[in-house]
Amino acid sequence: MQMNPHVLIVEDEEPIAQLLKYNLEKEGYRVSVAGDGEEALLLADEGKPDLVVLDWMLPKLAGIEVCRRLRSARDSRNTPIVMLTARGEEGDRIRGLDTGADDYVVKPFQMSELLARLRAVMRRIRPALADDKIAAGDVTLDRGSHRVKRAGKDVHLGPTEFRLLEYLMQHPGRVFSREQLLDAVWGSEVYVEARTVDVHIGRLRRALNAGHDFDPIRTVRSAGYSFDVDG
């Protein structure tokens, strides 16, 4: 079971938006489309995209403002953003990158070029999403076979512990609150007490750390948990 990366396309030109959607879906991405800046912020908040393709010239709220707001919101602070802009707007490019866009593609673009750039941004910023295998320190997690190894030896995890570890390893070093982990691993429609997270973190630790001194699951007091192999 592999989680397909979710791409939010923000583009008011319908034919471009549809062409992008078609091609990204063909590549295995989940895609949602916003036709203006305000809708973009709504969909980003609801859908928590893994990557945003953001047109510069948009109705209601300009691309640069959307970019700035995504960057200042907690959930989308680290979400990769690729901006699309018309040829010759070199000043826009600088401003876009200043505002926190990760890359920039000039219109009209070749679809193959854009897809290659998106893959590259994805790999650079979230290596976990570009691959079935996530590795950090001596821990590897394989989404394809649902197996986890530490120092080359199999670690047996229950499905919840597997999803917890997968989620934490996708964002190494980042601290998640119990509520965020509940939403991500159990789903926001399920009512589970925050303490449940502690129980499953405990199980995950016991399985993962058996025979090892170093615990890659870090407890951040009053904040939550992170996966951290840098100590």
Ligand code: CA
């Ligand atoms: Ca436009």
